[in-house]
Every structure is written in C-alpha cells, then in structure tokens.
Amino acid sequence: MADKPIVYHIPVCPFSQRLEIVLALKGLSEAVEFRVVDITRPRDPELLRKTRGTTALPVLETEDGRIIKESLVILGYIEDRFAEPPVARRDPYERAVERMLIAREGPFTMAGYLFVMNQDEAERPAHRDKLLALYRDIDGFLVEHNPDGTWLFDDFGLAEAVFTPMFMRFWFLDYYEDFDLPDEPAYHRVRRWREACLAHPAAQQVSREEIVKLYYDYALGAGNGALLPGRSRSSFVFEPHWRERPWPPRDKYATRAGDEALGLVA
Ligand SMILES: N[C@@H](CCC(=O)N[C@@H](CS)C(=O)NCC(=O)O)C(=O)O
Structure with a gap:
C-alpha cells in the first residue's frame, strides 16, 4: 500500500x-x-x-x-x-456559478487545439472566429457575475485552476497563429481575468518557452507525442532538454522543421 x-x-x-x-x-x-x-x-x-x-x-x-x-x-x-483550505466555492449558488463556467472548458480547449493543429491556411479565420466567440461568451459570463472584479469571485479559485493551464497552452496560438484578443470592450473582462490567471504564483509550473517548443508537433498536426513523417523524434521528448533547443519556426504553413533544425538530435 x-x-x-x-x-x-x-x-x-x-x-x-x-x-x-x-x-x-x-x-x-x-x-x-x-x-x-x-x-x-x-x-x-x-x-x-x-x-x-x-x-x-x-x-x-x-x-x-x-x-x-x-x-x-x-x-x-x-x-x-483534502478539504481545508477549500479551493472550490462552498456556497451552493456560488458553486453552481463556478460549475457553469467550468462547463465551458471542454469547447474552449477543443477550439484552441483544433486551431493549433489546423493545416489548411484557408481555415484560419474560421478557427479564429470560433475561439473569439468562446472568449466573448466567457467575457459575458464574468461581466454577469463579477463585472468589476478580476477573478470569478474574490480570488483565484477552482474555475481559475481549470482555465489557467489552457490560457498557458494557448501561447502556442500567439506564436504559431499570431492570435491575440482584440483590444475591444467585448474582451476586456476576460482579458483582465486571463492576465491575472497567467501571473498567479500558484500556476507557474510551465513557461511559454517550454510550451512553444514542446507543442511544435501539434502546430504541424501531430498530437500526443505522435511522430510526423520524416522525423525520428517527437518535440515532446525529454532529451535534449527544451531549454537547449532553438525556438521553432513560427510560420507553420510554410516551414516544416526537421529533427536537426529543432535541436532534437545531438
Ligand atoms: N479529459 C481528459 C484529457 C486528458 C488528456 O487528453 N491527456 C493527454 C495529455 S495532455 C494525454 O494523456 N494524451 C495521451 C493519450 O491520450 O494517450 C482529462 O481532463 O483528464
């Protein structure tokens, strides 16, 4: 045992x-x-x-x-x-609100992953629009439940713990798809939430550099450690360490870097 x-x-x-x-x-x-x-x-x-x-x-x-x-x-x-200290809300109504926001994580995650894995340049605007619509929906939810605050409630809680890792993975969209939230009122509340989530001290287990380098193969359409044609190593290998590898090319629709260019072989 x-x-x-x-x-x-x-x-x-x-x-x-x-x-x-x-x-x-x-x-x-x-x-x-x-x-x-x-x-x-x-x-x-x-x-x-x-x-x-x-x-x-x-x-x-x-x-x-x-x-x-x-x-x-x-x-x-x-x-x-491990009930103490609680991270989820204790009040039944607040817990329901928290769960309503968490219920949005599946479509949100799916939209971001389908976007980074897309290989058809003509489909880029459709992926962007889909993800932006989901961000606007979250913005509206935060405005409804806590218009002037930063978090869903008064602090980083369960909903933040669920979404923050996705906000971090979506650094691969900034890098490979030039994606960012427009500077428009429809995104101001969710932007404030996202930025506070990204900066929270309890959520610093990964870095942007690590994500951009490890998820290169996702940007070329290969998920979960699968090997791309012509490659002998996945961008998810532990060795060489990601810190020792160069930043991958950003132009995923034009360039397909191989093992050597990615620093995956000695
Ligand atoms: N819905 C699952 C998703 C888990 C998931 O997709 N994990 C990925 C890694 S990020 C994985 O294990 N991929 C390898 C595999 O499915 O074989 C959860 O929330 O735990």
Whole structure:
C-alpha cells in the first residue's frame, strides 16, 4: 500500500497542471506523489493494466490501488479528500456559478487545439472566429457575475485552476497563429481575468518557452507525442532538454522543421 495517492502524469500536460495548481493553492503539493510518464514511449504495461487499457493522463491511484481518471473528477476528489483550505466555492449558488463556467472548458480547449493543429491556411479565420466567440461568451459570463472584479469571485479559485493551464497552452496560438484578443470592450473582462490567471504564483509550473517548443508537433498536426513523417523524434521528448533547443519556426504553413533544425538530435 502506498503512503499517499500517486498521480501518473505527462509534465507539460494542462490537465495535470490543474491538479498541481489546486494542490499548490492548498499548500499540499507534497500530499500527492507525481510520477512522470514519457508520452513519446510505449506506455508501461503495468500502468495500462491499472487503467484498463486507456492511455489518457492524468490518472490518480489511491493508496489502496483504486484508479480515478479525468482531471475534473480528480480535482473533485482532491477537494473532497483534502478539504481545508477549500479551493472550490462552498456556497451552493456560488458553486453552481463556478460549475457553469467550468462547463465551458471542454469547447474552449477543443477550439484552441483544433486551431493549433489546423493545416489548411484557408481555415484560419474560421478557427479564429470560433475561439473569439468562446472568449466573448466567457467575457459575458464574468461581466454577469463579477463585472468589476478580476477573478470569478474574490480570488483565484477552482474555475481559475481549470482555465489557467489552457490560457498557458494557448501561447502556442500567439506564436504559431499570431492570435491575440482584440483590444475591444467585448474582451476586456476576460482579458483582465486571463492576465491575472497567467501571473498567479500558484500556476507557474510551465513557461511559454517550454510550451512553444514542446507543442511544435501539434502546430504541424501531430498530437500526443505522435511522430510526423520524416522525423525520428517527437518535440515532446525529454532529451535534449527544451531549454537547449532553438525556438521553432513560427510560420507553420510554410516551414516544416526537421529533427536537426529543432535541436532534437545531438
Ligand atoms: N479529459 C481528459 C484529457 C486528458 C488528456 O487528453 N491527456 C493527454 C495529455 S495532455 C494525454 O494523456 N494524451 C495521451 C493519450 O491520450 O494517450 C482529462 O481532463 O483528464
């Protein structure tokens, strides 16, 4: 029997970062053991047995070997199990409001990932419009529930822990798609929220440089550590370390850098 829960995770994964943020907010980063999985290698059969064949991470294994999947479900488990200090709202109505915002994370995540993985330049405006519409929707929600504040409520809470890792991953859109929020009133509230989320001390597990370099293959259409044609290494490999690699080319529709240009081979 383990002496604390184990989270199997891919270090740059946004869904795992949600858990790291909530534990950091609670001052309980040591309450869970994080075990790193290399997404570019075949999955350990023992872990596959535990997950009954599914490969998506994070997965939490309790001390007595029971398995919990899905980052939002694991967040709920952490919140219930390590209740003090709370990160989720306690008041039933406020909790419902928090959940309504969190319910938007799936379409938001999907729109950003489909945008970065798009390979058809003619489709760029449609992806941009779709993501902007989702940002406007979040802006409207924040204006409705806390027009003059920064956070959804009075501080960085559960909704912020869910969205911040996505705001960080979407640095790949700034870099590879030249995407930014327009400087228009329809985005002012969500921009204020996003900037405060990005700067919060409990959410500094990854950097823009790390994300831009590791997600290069997503920008060329290959997700989850898959190998692109002509390449022998994924941009998600652990070695060489991302700090030692050059910044990838930004013009993803014109240039497809190989292993050497990306600093993936010695
Ligand atoms: N809905 C899941 C998504 C998890 C997910 O897609 N994780 C990615 C890493 S960021 C993954 O494990 N990819 C590898 C795979 O699916 O085999 C959650 O919220 O936990």
